[in-house]
Amino acid sequence: MHERTIRVTVDSGVIEGFTADGVHRWRSVPYARPPVGPLRLRAPQPVQPWPGVRYCHGFTYCAPQERKYTLLGLGKFQPMSEDCLTLNVVAPENPGNDGPLPVMFFIHGGGYILGSSATPIYDGGSMARRGCVYVSVNYRLGALGCLDLSALSTPEHPIEDNLFLRDLIMALRWVRDNAAVFGGDPDNVTIFGESAGAHAVATLLAVPEAKGLFQRAISESPASGMAGPPNVAAAFADDFVRELGATPEHGAAAVMNARPAQLIDALNAVMRLGMTEMRGAFPVGPTYGTTLLPHDPLQAMRDGTAHRVPLIVGTNRDEGRLFTRFLQLLPTTEPAIELLLADSDVELKERITKAYPGYPSPSACIRLGGDFAFGTAAWQIAAAHGQHAPTYVYRYDYAPRTFHLSGLGATHATELLAVFDVYRTRFGSLMTAVADRRSARRVSNDVQNRWRSFSRTGSPGDRWPRYTADQRAVMVFDRHSHLEYDPNADRRRAWEGFTLAAN
Numbered sequence: 001m002h003e004r005t006i007r008v009t010v011d012s013g014v015i016e017g018f019t020a021d022g023v024h025r026w027r028s029v030p031y032a033r034p035p036v037g038p039l040r041l042r043a044p045q046p047v048q049p050w051p052g053v054r055y056c057h058g059f060t061y062c063a064p065q066e067r068k069y070t071l072l073g074l075g076k077f078q079p080m081s082e083d084c085l086t087l088n089v090v091a092p093e094n095p096g097n098d099g100p101l102p103v104m105f106f107i108h109g110g111g112y113i114l115g116s117s118a119t120p121i122y123d124g125g126s127m128a129r130r131g132c133v134y135v136s137v138n139y140r141l142g143a144l145g146c147l148d149l150s151a152l153s154t155p156e157h158p159i160e161d162n163l164f165l166r167d168l169i170m171a172l173r174w175v176r177d178n179a180a181v182f183g184g185d186p187d188n189v190t191i192f193g194e195s196a197g198a199h200a201v202a203t204l205l206a207v208p209e210a211k212g213l214f215q216r217a218i219s220e221s222p223a224s225g226m227a228g229p230p231n232v233a234a235a236f237a238d239d240f241v242r243e244l245g246a247t248p249e250h251g252a253a254a255v256m257n258a259r260p261a262q263l264i265d266a267l268n269a270v271m272r273l274g275m276t277e278m279r280g281a282f283p284v285g286p287t288y289g290t291t292l293l294p295h296d297p298l299q300a301m302r303d304g305t306a307h308r309v310p311l312i313v314g315t316n317r318d319e320g321r322l323f324t325r326f327l328q329l330l331p332t333t334e335p336a337i338e339l340l341l342a343d344s345d346v347e348l349k350e351r352i353t354k355a356y357p358g359y360p361s362p363s364a365c366i367r368l369g370g371d372f373a374f375g376t377a378a379w380q381i382a383a384a385h386g387q388h389a390p391t392y393v394y395r396y397d398y399a400p401r402t403f404h405l406s407g408l409g410a411t412h413a414t415e416l417l418a419v420f421d422v423y424r425t426r427f428g429s430l431m432t433a434v435a436d437r438r439s440a441r442r443v444s445n446d447v448q449n450r451w452r453s454f455s456r457t458g459s460p461g462d463r464w465p466r467y468t469a470d471q472r473a474v475m476v477f478d479r480h481s482h483l484e485y486d487p488n489a490d491r492r493r494a495w496e497g498f499t500l501a502a503n
Contacts, residue, residue: 109195133184228281320370
């Protein structure tokens, strides 16, 4: 494969990338100063200009996390560092003459504790070739970015809240200031993400500082229960400090001096504790009731104070199945579900379990756990945002035979295979029997064309009406995609009124 180098000048200096496969790529471009030393747990600072040329041919560091999550290929792990505030840009080599291109800004998932923009599936080359400037971003994870430790802040060791949101806003400002250099339109930015990334997308809708930094949003399988108030964040911060072996009054010094590996171990312990204590939110995620995020994002949507941009939101048919094999964080077994519903009144508990025929059979438990974690968030976001802005809802049902045989089906994150055109790659061909290749590519084309149309116009194309309270139209992506109206209405209604009770 013949590669050529390409240089552009961004606001902090000259960066060199490379051209291959019809696209230009720049990797690990810094968008903020490294948040190290005294800048640990502080809001990101503007990147410092550099002299000469910065070489952006390869990926540098991902955010600190458990090493097993940094696998990029056979035996190849991405190095980790707190110096991780970088983004990647992919732009078409021949963009045509239709003017500036829409920008697609991707936020990776991983439960706010893992993930990297360098993951091969997120390459974005196919997306750029279809006519956009694609940007993928790293943000601080876990205890260094998504666990709110600001309750521990002292004059000597100041700690700010919602650091990962501040990172994403800084990256979006970088896009606003530099998109034109790559042929992108800074006034036409679509933020999109999956899982925790989808939750971050939905949260950014309610961040006043993000106003005007994006014009559309796509939230693929947003998670429930990830946002909490300051008192819950403070309780988790105290738990965290205890796991580090310190007292709350010395907590700030403890977290500033701990090694990243110690912070990861302490957070794992807090998360295990959080699954049994049900404080009303997951330990990691945004804190609302702060200057940066004044209101619960869902409430801001209901009130109409969230940014009224067009939104696509959806889930996958078999969300919960992935979590029976990997990352067993969801309640997909009877004991875990009974714990989840323990503080609900008898009538609500009965209504929820009755909506899953056969409960407590394993398949019913997996469906219930998937709806608790992802379905409820998508239903609530669609209903709230749809009152004030164009909102489109989907359900991704497609799975090749190999996925059905493995018991995964259309599980969590499988829509990414269509979004990023993985089925056309050599890796994607291994996932599809010959009989499935045509259908896999057809579904991929449909999803990509609709995401592309949405990024350009705010509409996902023909025969996909807006989601409204009286019709609840849902686009079902499958071998033969079609519209359904309020599918799984009984399951949707069963969860109305449910909240994670704080013990």
